[in-house]
Each structure stands twice: as structure tokens, then as C-alpha cells.
Amino acid sequence: MDTGAGVGASTVATADVGAATTTVVRAVGVQKRFGRLEVLKGVDLEVRRGEVVCVIGPSGSGKSTFLRCINHLERIDGGRIEVNGHLIGYRERRGRLVEDSEKNIARQREEIGLVFQRFNLFPHKTALENVIEAPIHVRGIARREAIVRAESLLGLVGLSDKRDVYPGKLSGGQQQRVAIARALAMNPSLMLFDEATSALDPEMIGEVLDVMKTLAREGMTMIVVTHEMGFAREAADRVAMMDEGRIVEEGRPAEFFVSPREARTKQFLSKILG
Amino acid sequence: MLATVDWHTVWERLFHPDHVFLRALWTTVYISVAAQALGVVLGLIAALMRMSRVAPLRWLSGIYVLAFRGTPLLVQIFFVYYGINLLFGFSLIPTTVSFGFFTMDGAVFGGILALGLNEGAYMREIIRAGIDSIDKGQMEAAGSLGMTHGLAMRRIVLPQAARVIVPPLGNEFNAMIKNTSLLFIIGVYEMFADADVHYSTTFQPVEIFGAVAVWYLLLTTIWTMIQAAIERKLAVSERGEELSFRERMLQAWTPVQAWARAR
Numbered sequence: 001m002d003t004g005a006g007v008g009a010s011t012v013a014t015a016d017v018g019a020a021t022t023t024v025v026r027a028v029g030v031q032k033r034f035g036r037l038e039v040l041k042g043v044d045l046e047v048r049r050g051e052v053v054c055v056i057g058p059s060g061s062g063k064s065t066f067l068r069c070i071n072h073l074e075r076i077d078g079g080r081i082e083v084n085g086h087l088i089g090y091r092e093r094r095g096r097l098v099e100d101s102e103k104n105i106a107r108q109r110e111e112i113g114l115v116f117q118r119f120n121l122f123p124h125k126t127a128l129e130n131v132i133e134a135p136i137h138v139r140g141i142a143r144r145e146a147i148v149r150a151e152s153l154l155g156l157v158g159l160s161d162k163r164d165v166y167p168g169k170l171s172g173g174q175q176q177r178v179a180i181a182r183a184l185a186m187n188p189s190l191m192l193f194d195e196a197t198s199a200l201d202p203e204m205i206g207e208v209l210d211v212m213k214t215l216a217r218e219g220m221t222m223i224v225v226t227h228e229m230g231f232a233r234e235a236a237d238r239v240a241m242m243d244e245g246r247i248v249e250e251g252r253p254a255e256f257f258v259s260p261r262e263a264r265t266k267q268f269l270s271k272i273l274g
Numbered sequence: 275m276l277a278t279v280d281w282h283t284v285w286e287r288l289f290h291p292d293h294v295f296l297r298a299l300w301t302t303v304y305i306s307v308a309a310q311a312l313g314v315v316l317g318l319i320a321a322l323m324r325m326s327r328v329a330p331l332r333w334l335s336g337i338y339v340l341a342f343r344g345t346p347l348l349v350q351i352f353f354v355y356y357g358i359n360l361l362f363g364f365s366l367i368p369t370t371v372s373f374g375f376f377t378m379d380g381a382v383f384g385g386i387l388a389l390g391l392n393e394g395a396y397m398r399e400i401i402r403a404g405i406d407s408i409d410k411g412q413m414e415a416a417g418s419l420g421m422t423h424g425l426a427m428r429r430i431v432l433p434q435a436a437r438v439i440v441p442p443l444g445n446e447f448n449a450m451i452k453n454t455s456l457l458f459i460i461g462v463y464e465m466f467a468d469a470d471v472h473y474s475t476t477f478q479p480v481e482i483f484g485a486v487a488v489w490y491l492l493l494t495t496i497w498t499m500i501q502a503a504i505e506r507k508l509a510v511s512e513r514g515e516e517l518s519f520r521e522r523m524l525q526a527w528t529p530v531q532a533w534a535r536a537r
Contacts, residue, residue: 073414102422110420120415124433134419137429179415186419 022049024084024190024221025070031078032065032245039065041245042079045223047190052222054232054253057242058268063225064117066242067194070223071112072105083112084189110138113183117195119175121167127154127178128163131185139186146185153181157211173204177211184215191215193224229273233257241265280481287472287485298468299489305386305464306451312390313450314443317397322427324402335398342395348456350392355384355460385457393450400442404435444501451493465489 025047032040039062047053055063068074070081072089080097081088089105090097100108122130131150135141154160157177167175176196183191193212197205209231216222216235226232232239232253239256241249241264249262257273260266291299323335342350371383408431416426455466469486473479 071418073417106417106420106422109418112418114415114418116411116415118411120409120411122412122415122430122434133429134421137425138420182419 023047023082024049024051025223026082027066027070027079028081029079030066030069030076030081032062032069032074033077039245040069040076043242043245043247045240045247047221047223049189049221050219051237052216052220052224052235053238053240054236055223055225055240055242055247056227056229056232056268056272061242062245063242064194067114067192067223067225070190070192071109071114073114075099083108106138110134110186111189113186113188113191115176115179115183115191115193115196117198119167119172119179119199121175121179121182123167126164126166127159127170127181130167130178131182134182135185150181150185153184154178156184156214157181158207171204172200173207176200176204176208180208180211180215189221191220191222193222193226195225195227197226197228227272229257229269241268243268280478283476283478283481284485287482288488295465295468298463298465301382301462302451302454302464303493305382305389305454305457305462306447309386309389309393309454310447310450312386313393313397313446314401316390316394317401320394320398321401321405324398325405339395339398342392347389347392347453348459351385351388351456351460354388354391355381358384379462381457381461385454385460385462389450389453389457393446396446397443400439400446401435404439405431407438408434441501441505444497444504448494448497448501451497452490455490 023046025045027043027045030040030043031038043062043066045053045066055067057063065074069076070083070088075089080090086108087097087100088108089100091100091104122133125133128147128150131153132143132146135146135149136143151160151163154163157180159174159177159181162170162174162178167178170178180196196212197208200208205228209228212222212224212231213235224231224236234253236253238250239253240247241256241260241262243264249256249260249265251260256265257269260269287295320335320338323331326332370380371378405427412430412434413423413426416430417423421429454462454464457464458467458470461467465486469482473482476482
């Protein structure tokens, strides 16, 4: 049975549109060190509801690390990150930030979908089981209900016929699309993409980007770390260029790609666009 | 030389086991299973303690392994059975242990405890290696979906680690079957104790101990076959050739459709 038919705007939750704040992500002066190496040297970024922000930059510039800080997969050494007005990973105690409890961090992460470069599907579970795992065991949703929703999400990513297949038998592009469906199953208000197409063969990149474009069109708030300039130009509302742990330039793609202001950006773009 | 062997006794011991022997055989089997199960549970707890953020738990786990891997099993058996009662000042291991619906000989209980404690130290290392072998991305993916560490461990990491853990666990169980024979010295009537009783009345060491060796060999051989079957099954799913139940049914009932889909 193909249940992927009735996929419309309802599949992707654009919840709380009328909420008091329209800012989904507010990062202020985020700093991160790995030992002596300073990876993030004060990153500021604001993302509004429904916005798609592409983060580009040379490898080692800290884009992935910054993204991972947003759902606290990495601790931060300075600054603060708020998602939907909630401080991520920390609590304020007498003007200082202390790490939050595991339970609270887990709860915050439910709101934030993350798609990894290496997919990280659960290999011992079928595509469908991957998608229903967290809704059932984290949210406590009834299995039957979770399956219905998972089937429509697999339809959204075009994999209704693969619901009972294990990740080992799926191509890279298919695995990544299941991973996107898995993240969407938690109804996140924010989706993070960490070089989601970098590990894919060229012919599979398009199918994953298409799904991401669909999400962008349906109003999902997204931060996309990517090397795909075509995607950034087409789907992004804003492009941010990172270099050496800082965001050096930000702008609308039309201006950003045509007339970048900063020398670093010009240099990077000329290298990558040839 | 072989002519001096009393082949009739060997034949009797192998093919006409009496009632007493069969009970001893059963004792050997159930002590092995119970002690191994205890070892797996203790090993899992110790492995999780070893990875804990709480330092004293890590130390405790380290001391446990140090003590039980670093001293002879025989000493541990004596210590647990005779020593613990003195240590605690009361009878921790009474002569019979009652679990409500069935009672167990105190020596059997002490033996299972000692073997299980010893086994747990080895299982900790095996389980830890199994958990370490799972890609870090699995824990991160589970975490990014809002799972707590414990839930992710239970639902995502441990089921995958199990595949890595099963082969060495099988070897451990093989050793466990043989190690149960040590319990004869605290008075557990298992297979070796039965052989010893017969030896002391017949003074036919070659026949009696040779026959009991064959019985142990039989148990370990049966286990080796079971283990191989389990590992074959796990290897298939590791290659990603695992079919879901629905797919298997489809292929079984509609070969044409399966052929068409494969193309």
C-alpha cells in the first residue's frame, strides 16, 4: 500500500505560528574550544520562524561545530544559544550558566531535528521503525498513530515502498531521506542539516536536496550547513559565511553571491564556484 | 595397556547413566546457566558503572574487576562459600536457600554466586568492548531525537552491541560449563562429584574420569553447535541481508513478484 499520496502542507508542522516571538534561534557570542584550539570565537546568528539559513565556509571554519552546539551535542564555553526563547543546554543560576539536567536537555532536543552527514540511521531497525522509534519511546505516542504519521512522512520523502527495508539495503540518498523523515517525526520547530549531502554519491545529492527544498517551501525553519551553492542560492532566505570561528558575512543569496562585501567571502566563492 | 581398561565400566558410565548421575548432570547444566546469567547481569552493571560520570562508581567497577580477575577462581569459591558468613557475622549462605516455590542447596547457591561474580568481571570487559564498537553517531542520533542516555543505551546501543558480545559470551559459557566442576570441593553434587564418588568405591580412575570427561565434551559440543547457529543468524543480519517478516512472506508466496522487484 502506498500511503504517501495525501502529503500536503499538513505533514510538516509549522506549529505556533502565532506565538509571541518569531525568533526561533538566537545565538549570541557563542564560543567553543577543543582543548587549546578555539573553534568558535563568538558566533552571532538570529533565525526567524520559517526562515532558511545556509551556513557556508571552508572546512574547519566551525560551521558543523556551531550547528551541533544548537542542540547541545557540543557544550559551549561562552555566549548563549536560545531556541524558541529557551536557553539551550544551560540554566541560569545567579547570573552564571550551569549545565542543565539530562532530562531537560533531552526535552529541548525533541524540538530540534538534526540530520547528520553520515545519516546515523539505526541499522537494527527498518525504515519505518527508525521513524516511529522516538515518537513512541520519547513522546509516548500510540504505536498505531505513530505508524500512520511515519507512513505519511516516508511518503513525503518518496520512500513509501521502503518502509520495511533495513538501512543496510538502502542507498545513501535513501538512507538520508529516511533520516530526514525520522527527524520530522518529532514535529520539530527547527531542522538542522549538518552537511547532509556531503557523504553522498553525486547522483543521489539531488534527491535529498529536493526533499530539503520541499521542507523549505512548506515553511520549515532550517539551518543548513552545506557546500551546495546551488541549493543555497535557490532555497535560502539568507546565507552566512563562516571563517575561522566567526560569521564574516551574512546576506540574501541574490546579493551575497553576486556582490559579496568581504574579501574572505569573495576568495571562498571564487574558489568554490570556479 | 588398553587391555587393562575395564571397558564395561566405561560403557555403563556413558550409555547407562543411573538416576543419580542424571541429577548431577542436570545440576551441572543449571548451575552453568544460572551462573552465566548472573555474570552477564553483573558484567552489564559493572560496564555501565565503568562508563558512568560518577567517579566512585567507576572506581568500584575497577576494584571489582581487579579482585575477581586477579585471584584464582578456586579461592573465590572457598571465600564466598565459607568466608562470607564469617565476614558478615551471620549466615548469608544457609544450608538450604528457599525461593518460595523451590529450595536450593546452600552449596549450590554459594557456587552460583561465586561463579557468577567471577564471570561478571570477565563479562564487563566483553560488554564494554561491545558498547565501544558501536559508532558514536548512534548515541548522537538518539540524543538528537530527545532520548536520554539510558533510553538510547537500552533501545539503540545495547541491541547493536549484542551482536558483538554474543561470540565471546559463547566462549565464556563454554568455560563456565567446565568450571562448574570446581564446585565439587564445596560439596555440590554435580557431574564431577558423582564421578569422584564412583572412583572412591571402584578405584578405576581411567574409566570413571574418562567417562565424565566425555560427558563434559558432549555438553560443550552441543553448546558449540548452538553458538554457531546463533552466530550464523547474527552474521546474516550484519551483512544487511536481513529481510523483514513481511518481505520473507512476500518472497515465499509470490516468487514472481520477488523476482520482478529484484530487477
